[in-house]
Amino acid sequence: MSILDWFSQKDKSSVVTEKLNIPGNLWIKCTKCAEVLFLKDLDLNHKVCPNCQFHFRITPEERLKYIFDFDSFQEMDAHLKPIDFLKFEDTEKYVDRIKKAQAKTQKNDAVVTGTARLKKQDVNVGIMDFAFLGGSMGSVVGEKISRLIELGVENKNPVIIFTSSGGARMQEGIMSLMQMAKTSAALHKLAKVNVPYISVLCDPTTGGTSASFAMLGDVNLAEPGALVSFAGPRVIEQTIRQKLPDGFQRSEFLLSHGMVDRVVQRKDMRETLSRIVAILSPVACEL
Amino acid sequence: MSILDWFSQKDKSSVVTEKLNIPGNLWIKCTKCAEVLFLKDLDLNHKVCPNCQFHFRITPEERLKYIFDFDSFQEMDAHLKPIDFLKFEDTEKYVDRIKKAQAKTQKNDAVVTGTARLKKQDVNVGIMDFAFLGGSMGSVVGEKISRLIELGVENKNPVIIFTSSGGARMQEGIMSLMQMAKTSAALHKLAKVNVPYISVLCDPTTGGTSASFAMLGDVNLAEPGALVSFAGPRVIEQTIRQKLPDGFQRSEFLLSHGMVDRVVQRKDMRETLSRIVAILSPVACEL
Amino acid sequence: MKKLDFEKPIVELYDKISQLKELSKEGGMSLEDDIAKIEKRAELLKKDIYSQLSPLQVMQISRHPNRPDTLSLCQLIFDHFMELHGDRAFKDDPAIVGGIATLKKHRVMVIGHQKGHDTKENIYRNFGMPNPEGYRKALRLMKMAEKFSIPIVTFIDTPGAFPGIEAEERGQAEAIARNLREMTGLTVPVVSFVIGEGGSGGALGIGVSNKLYMLEYGVYSVISPEGCASILFRDAKESERAAKSLKITAKDIVDLGIADGIVKEPVGGAHYSWQDTADAIKKVIQKDLNAYKKTTDSELFVEERYQKFRQMGIFSE
Amino acid sequence: MKKLDFEKPIVELYDKISQLKELSKEGGMSLEDDIAKIEKRAELLKKDIYSQLSPLQVMQISRHPNRPDTLSLCQLIFDHFMELHGDRAFKDDPAIVGGIATLKKHRVMVIGHQKGHDTKENIYRNFGMPNPEGYRKALRLMKMAEKFSIPIVTFIDTPGAFPGIEAEERGQAEAIARNLREMTGLTVPVVSFVIGEGGSGGALGIGVSNKLYMLEYGVYSVISPEGCASILFRDAKESERAAKSLKITAKDIVDLGIADGIVKEPVGGAHYSWQDTADAIKKVIQKDLNAYKKTTDSELFVEERYQKFRQMGIFSE
Ligand SMILES: [Zn+2]
């Protein structure tokens, strides 16, 4: 139910940008305001439309670059790989879907985890990649997130996770559902040792991901305009048989409904995160 | 604000029964359905109208008789007396109001506390008396409730409090407000040692009493039709300038809004309470 | 009682038996031998049919309108049961129920999804699809159980958490997520039963347990086969295929190491005998609670639960 | 800026001074001596008036629309302040705000009622009258502070908790009661300031603290004088009398042992200088946090708070 959406959404409201037919692809059209943007300008502006502030989806690598201290990221568990243990087959074999996604993203699965520094503060970081099968959570994502959190239990450094996921990965069946419990269980261990956990909700975060570690931050931040929901808009529209209001299930909606602490522009994320870490971290802080 | 109501309400919607002009006052008219009832029958029916199930307000003594093991109640702190320390004067001096209430109820203040047995199980019991200045909570009520709860911390027996109160006693000014914090603080101590606390909401429980120990039961029970609120209906009507719907702020309303566990008929109270005590009590129970 | 498609041959046979019996009585003919033969055949057919149900057929049984519901099971299983209501913040959600119970010398906190058996009941119970306040009530009761060292039993039976506007507004995701985290840390044992439909996160929201049992014809799935089919095959009619791929039956769930065992149902399914179903569940509860009673360190319940979920996942390293 | 009735004689004098200064400039006349004299008289008058205000006049100052609000004080007092939002269950209540802050080497969690300064702001802030979700947000932030060992500062400034239908439906009483109980147990120090109006349970709901300070013209009362008068005298115009009886001024609250001290305001009230007011509060916060920093056993914060409230009450035994 929870995952029903991202799949069909991909075509409809995805932020995948429309590249203009100009040699070299140097120009791009904003998904939201249709302004034609110079790709290099967009890059310099953290992939945020200078005209309408639309936040384009970005890769884990870009996020690392924009937010954390230069070259401070040390990846871990990159070698973990998904297995098609159910021999799941729909119009395409799961094993083939994996291969394609790996080729496309140059990653083994939908999350990158490791340690980094944030204005000289040591942190544990996880960043989900929506480009890998819709950021769906299967065994590898669950395992890497859990290990990241357990590292926090051990090294006592704050855990920061950027979520972007359509939910559980149905090709791993019930096992993908259990990743919700597994990651949340890890967060219980982290909470018990009073290590801060900051969840940064990026577009989109839905289904089993939102209903587990994504919503459990001591502080929940969100990028502007991100879709954050349990049930996706399409499922709800089918249930109630009417169109949903504008802005429903977007970051600002969640803010007013008490679910997130702040909606943070991408350009302010580094400053905001480092300040929160400095105040919450049990490690002695130089303010 | 919270106490605004019971005062003016007394005349309007109070359950004080209209005694018919018959020698010996043996007959009484039900406040709700206007049925004429034989007083002795009413007594035998736990002061509940056999026709419409209206629960008449009753004295602490009656409550003890209906619910607890015969003659098992041992009162404590009966000697605590209120003082007019603010020399509070409105149309009548507080000191005179106290005297009148004491003469009327034969009690020093608005709550009776002590130990009792409930189907052979030892419990700590408090019962508020609305007849004493609207069951208002001043220093004596706050102190007696706190001592009762502290006794629970000590003897580990469950604490059961029957509330019936218009809120804080304004003739004791800010000191009456502080009784909310004091009694709630005692409940924090009780919770820390895992001793059960059962709150039984009786008509009416409003203002400072509802916003402190009354709402904090591990289990909250309510008598049918009891008014339970923070702000009284009259204040709310003044705020929104329209009549409130039928049943608003009554026990059944609180049940559907998740505030109480059960609405319990007076005749079932003994059985219900003893069963809850048996299951929750940390003391080994014979079931 | 509603008959499922695959039950029709059996039903026809039993109808014939009834007719024969009628005939035998009325006409004075002695048909006992024939009747006995056909009855035997019917039994065999029944066993045969139920031994090779497709996952989607199992799902139909799990959703049967006459399948026993949580509150009815509570009455049948426990010596006493008293429902407790409310989340203490917003509403009492009729789609999740809970209360305190006794079973011989055991005290128990029971929590479960609640479906109805007819349209009116189902509307009141929202077809067993909880809103956030349902999960919050469940958590309140679980914390109460923990406070007073009362073991917890949960009954899972929901198509999923309700996908509605207000549910989203009040934080459906938050409510489920919080339960997953907080259930992990409970210092009392939690024993769960999928008594019917285990629908995704809405099921798991009261299912982080030390022991999980599947009723024989219960199902547990990350997504409904219909939903899966409409996404992956762009055709809801492919749900038979989806149900197969998803591995949702009791046996699948046990084989994957998610559930600890299967509770046998009466032939034909739990709806043929609520009492037998309740008795079977009762036995398991008693066995587990007796065993857990010997545990003196309550942190072991937490650790057992943590380790159980920690190792769930299949990947290559 | 809105002038209160009793300020009028002072205002008139200052107006005259302005006129004289104007005259002195324009006409080339030397009126300095006269001006100085009148200025001196104005100062004396001001001190005189403000030294013998009636409780109801103090209350007027405490409610002055230009009185500094919580968020403005946060900006003026702390080196950095970052607001955090939401109760994680229903809504972000604009009538109670909170966030993390730093003050020199101290980390602080600040929570306070939030009023507006004009009609639009006041409507958005519901005139500083919280709904249950406001108290629940406050509690969430206090628990967060406790988790990370961050001292808590609260600013009290409310006419009371909102008396509305929805507030009742969502458990206004429950939300306040829970806060009273849970604040008792916080293992971090809590320092509270009544910066304006301390309205009954709605104020106390974030006021169970280790130290309580009254701003000089702040008030704290179990009921508004107007409400009290309309109940006891059946006449809201008797609020002057009610205000006197209720003992609501800073001095009364300290004399009764409820507050630990008074924070001086600029002559005329906090609205004459937000900065001076903020500085005065800041000093107290620093002093207390420095002192509390020496406490190594966090249970002492709980015990201190418990004992403080435990002994409140005057009765004969
Ligand atoms: Zn744009």
Ligand SMILES: [Zn+2]
């Ligand atoms: Zn009647």
